[in-house]
Amino acid sequence: MIWTLEPHQSVLASVLRVLLFASLRDRAGWEERSIPVSEAGLTAAQVWDQLELGPLESVCVAVNQELVRSDQPLRAGDELAFLPPFTGG
Amino acid sequence: MVEIGQDDSIRVQIRPDPFSAFEALECWAGAAAASAVFLGRVRPQTLDGEPLQALELQHYPGFCERQLLQLAREQLQHHGATRVLVLHRVGTLLPGELIVLVAVEADRRGCAQRCCSDLLEALKHQAPFWKREWFSGQGTWLSGNTPL
Numbered sequence: 001m002i003w004t005l006e007p008h009q010s011v012l013a014s015v016l017r018v019l020l021f022a023s024l025r026d027r028a029g030w031e032e033r034s035i036p037v038s039e040a041g042l043t044a045a046q047v048w049d050q051l052e053l054g055p056l057e058s059v060c061v062a063v064n065q066e067l068v069r070s071d072q073p074l075r076a077g078d079e080l081a082f083l084p085p086f087t088g089g
Numbered sequence: 090m091v092e093i094g095q096d097d098s099i100r101v102q103i104r105p106d107p108f109s110a111f112e113a114l115e116c117w118a119g120a121a122a123a124s125a126v127f128l129g130r131v132r133p134q135t136l137d138g139e140p141l142q143a144l145e146l147q148h149y150p151g152f153c154e155r156q157l158l159q160l161a162r163e164q165l166q167h168h169g170a171t172r173v174l175v176l177h178r179v180g181t182l183l184p185g186e187l188i189v190l191v192a193v194e195a196d197r198r199g200c201a202q203r204c205c206s207d208l209l210e211a212l213k214h215q216a217p218f219w220k221r222e223w224f225s226g227q228g229t230w231l232s233g234n235t236p237l
Contacts, residue, residue: 023219062217081149084230088213
């Protein structure tokens with residue numbers, strides 16, 4: 001299941017901003033979503049499972065623009081990004 | 090163009106448009122005894138050897154600039170270099186266009202060369218950029234870096 005906020009829900013404070021990049025955007029068909037934080041201790045890995053985008057291995061997780069482990073608990077207002085392997089330079 | 094840098098010792102720019110390496114270096118260069126420069130350009134072929142139409146470069150705005158600044162700071166301190174310049178393109182690039190410029194100044198050539206090389210490798214593996222090759226109207230995201 002993927003949670004998506006309706007426009008009238010956008011004032012709720014208890015949401016996460018989820019960002020996808022590169023191949024993950026193509027796979028999901030979206031770049032950014034807000035999802036409600038419906039349980040205490042929700043982790044990035046749990047959010048990833050809900051997105052149904054395949055295995056998390058080789059995908060990096062960033063919370064508030066810091067690389068973190070996928071089991072880090074999330075808080076309302078966090079910016080959660082799933083990042084495929086970097087290929088710059 | 091997004092530019093960040095704490096002071097004159099580190100300058101990092103994300104460039105959405107083509108740039109001249111020589112003009113950038115002329116503006117940046119100081120009077121250090123040793124300078125090392127790396128320029129990376131778009132290859133004319135895809136990884137599969139097909140003629141490349143274009144290379145698309147995506148980044149994570151904000152995080153990418155901070156990560157580049159952090160990597161530059163770490164390498165500058167580790168090698169004892171004095172100044173670092175990093176320019177990196179995003180957007181759609183054509184074959185032959187510059188993707189990345191890394192320049193380092195130091196008092197000795199060894200420091201400058203090692204810092205430049207290590208910063209480039211750090212950038213390739215730790216900065217959130219992604220490349221997509223375009224060939225015959227089809228785009229393919231690269232899944233890893235080219236070998237050293």
